[in-house]
Amino acid sequence: MKLFSIHRDNNHPYPPRVTAFTKPFWDALGKGQFLTTRCKNCQAQTFPPKVTCPHCWSSDLDWVEPGISGKLYSWTRVHAAPAVFVDIAPYALGIVDLDCGIRLACPIVTDQTLQCDIPVELISIEYRDGYQLAARPVAS
Amino acid sequence: MANRVALIGASAIPVGKHQTQEEDSIQVVEHEIMAKVVRDAMAEAGVTKEEIQSAIFTTPRPYTKQYYFHTFLTSHLKLRCTGNVMEVMGNGMTGSLAFDQAANEILLGRAKVSLALGINMESATAAYRHMMTSMRTTGDVDFHSPAGFTPISWYAMDATRYMHEHGATREDLAAVAVKNRYHASLNPLAQYRKHIDIESVIAQRPIVEPLGLYDVPPRGDGAVCLVLASEEVARSLGKPYVLLRGRGFYHEGLHQIDDAPNDMISFQAAAKASAAAYESAKLTPDDMDIAEFYAPCTIVEILVSEALGLVKRGHGAKAARAGETTLGNRIPISTSGGLTSRGHPALVTSLYNYVEILEQLRGTAGDRQVKNARLGITTGELGNYNAALIHIFEGMQ
Numbered sequence: 001m002k003l004f005s006i007h008r009d010n011n012h013p014y015p016p017r018v019t020a021f022t023k024p025f026w027d028a029l030g031k032g033q034f035l036t037t038r039c040k041n042c043q044a045q046t047f048p049p050k051v052t053c054p055h056c057w058s059s060d061l062d063w064v065e066p067g068i069s070g071k072l073y074s075w076t077r078v079h080a081a082p083a084v085f086v087d088i089a090p091y092a093l094g095i096v097d098l099d100c101g102i103r104l105a106c107p108i109v110t111d112q113t114l115q116c117d118i119p120v121e122l123i124s125i126e127y128r129d130g131y132q133l134a135a136r137p138v139a140s
Numbered sequence: 141m142a143n144r145v146a147l148i149g150a151s152a153i154p155v156g157k158h159q160t161q162e163e164d165s166i167q168v169v170e171h172e173i174m175a176k177v178v179r180d181a182m183a184e185a186g187v188t189k190e191e192i193q194s195a196i197f198t199t200p201r202p203y204t205k206q207y208y209f210h211t212f213l214t215s216h217l218k219l220r221c222t223g224n225v226m227e228v229m230g231n232g233m234t235g236s237l238a239f240d241q242a243a244n245e246i247l248l249g250r251a252k253v254s255l256a257l258g259i260n261m262e263s264a265t266a267a268y269r270h271m272m273t274s275m276r277t278t279g280d281v282d283f284h285s286p287a288g289f290t291p292i293s294w295y296a297m298d299a300t301r302y303m304h305e306h307g308a309t310r311e312d313l314a315a316v317a318v319k320n321r322y323h324a325s326l327n328p329l330a331q332y333r334k335h336i337d338i339e340s341v342i343a344q345r346p347i348v349e350p351l352g353l354y355d356v357p358p359r360g361d362g363a364v365c366l367v368l369a370s371e372e373v374a375r376s377l378g379k380p381y382v383l384l385r386g387r388g389f390y391h392e393g394l395h396q397i398d399d400a401p402n403d404m405i406s407f408q409a410a411a412k413a414s415a416a417a418y419e420s421a422k423l424t425p426d427d428m429d430i431a432e433f434y435a436p437c438t439i440v441e442i443l444v445s446e447a448l449g450l451v452k453r454g455h456g457a458k459a460a461r462a463g464e465t466t467l468g469n470r471i472p473i474s475t476s477g478g479l480t481s482r483g484h485p486a487l488v489t490s491l492y493n494y495v496e497i498l499e500q501l502r503g504t505a506g507d508r509q510v511k512n513a514r515l516g517i518t519t520g521e522l523g524n525y526n527a528a529l530i531h532i533f534e535g536m537q
Binding site: 012013014015016017022045046047048054073074075076077078079080081082083084085086088089090091093094095097101102103104105106107115116117132133134 | 267268269271272274275279280281282283284285286287288289290293296297298299300301304345346347348349350396397398399400401402404
């Protein structure tokens with residue numbers, strides 16, 4: 001379940017903050033792995049990773065690799081972008097429902113026309129100064 | 141009997157581009173606008189300055205130079221209050237929260253007359269700069285903003301999904317923009333009043349696909365003051381007023397997106413909050429004569445009309461296209477012109493919606509008056525409609 005990786009020659013337009021808690025996620029993404037947290041008490045998985053389980057509020061958590069395949073629930077292409085993203089607009093964004101039961105939102109990297117419910121997989125975008133989780137369509 | 145709250149007067153400036161550029165030699169400043177709006181609202185209400193016991197302000201944009209605006213204006217107007225004087229902030233819900241809190245001051249017996257008021261100035265800041273702030277209000281700043289999500293990108297994804305599930309077309313969505321522009325053409329407070337048609341909506345440049353320029357709200361400035369009073373005070377004035385009949389709130393514990401699949405376009409917060417509001421008013425969706433929504437995009441108006449039970453699920457776009465929500469027809473929605481044409485000075489937008497409700501339900505809406513309108517409903521929201529605050533009103537002649 002190694003993530004396909006795309007390399008970009010620029011710095012991240014709007015880099016995320018890395019915390020002591022989320023560092024395992026970012027480090028894994030750099031190695032081509034998608035990790036998130038699962039509650040040891042109620043087994044609920046959540047993304048983004050969270051210091052307390054949103055369901056039962058337990059802090060007894062595991063880092064797990066929940067899988068990278070899913071379906072595109074919805075998508076858009078942003079033409080009117082914030083200042084730091086103007087140079088890369090238009091760009092596609094989407095909501096992905098992973099087969100493991102997690103829903104997340106991320107960039108969709110593709111040249112093709114997108115449609116709801118098409119199969120997608122998570123990928124990573126490697127900037128000079130960090131990483132970005134994204135997704136791309138795959139053959140069904 | 142418990143206190144009941146009435147809306148007895150209002151004043152507002154036309155929504156538009158009022159904010160000056162930093163380099164302009166003559167500046168437009170917020171307190172000079174606001175002081176006159178308060179005076180005009182009070183004159184319309186017919187109560188005196190000394191009767192105001194509470195003033196709930198919407199928080200100004202960070203571009204407003206005078207910080208701590210509410211207490212500054214209270215000094216400018218020498219308002220001496222025993223109820224709360226405060227600013228509220230809740231993004232798109234800000235205006236609704238100000239109204240709700242001003243009503244609470246009366247319900248709690250702290251005030252017989254209270255104000256809900258505010259000014260939103262932002263048009264001199266270009267959209268791409270403004271979005272550097274607004275993108276931090278939606279989603280997670282470390283997991284969503286770095287991807288370039290903007291507030292309306294979430295609504296765009298609602299539109300994509302809705303079109304996929306219900307077979308709605310861009311033309312169906314465009315019908316909402318066309319209808320709102322027609323309503324705005326009859327509203328002196330509206331920012332854009334020239335007629336448009338479906339073809340011209342489709343022809344606009346894309347903003348967040350599938351939504352184009354006329355599907356999304358324009359940028360604008362606005363200022364509003366509402367005067368609320370106990371029903372006893374309202375009745376003593378001997379003229380029509382608008383009574384707050386019902387109220388409902390729901391936050392679904394989400395910020396833009398759930399971490400597990402759900403039906404994102406069912407707008408659960410609007411559905412649950414409106415159910416609570418209907419229940420508290422002992423009324424049903426069928427009783428409503430008008431509806432004034434917080435609906436920043438064409439798709440949002442469609443989804444809210446369904447969530448509030450005014451239109452059947454999956455039929456919102458078709459109903460708009462068929463004219464059911466146009467003035468003169470079954471359930472007129474956004475008779476002010478809505479956020480797409482009346483305008484969207486976001487933090488005071490909902491205050492403009494109460495102005496429209498007041499005009500319609502006391503019968504002073506002029507050319508856009510809905511005949512015999514007696515009951516109306518308003519909405520305010522957060523996130524991707526993850527929270528909703530709903531009010532129901534009745535006109536008392």
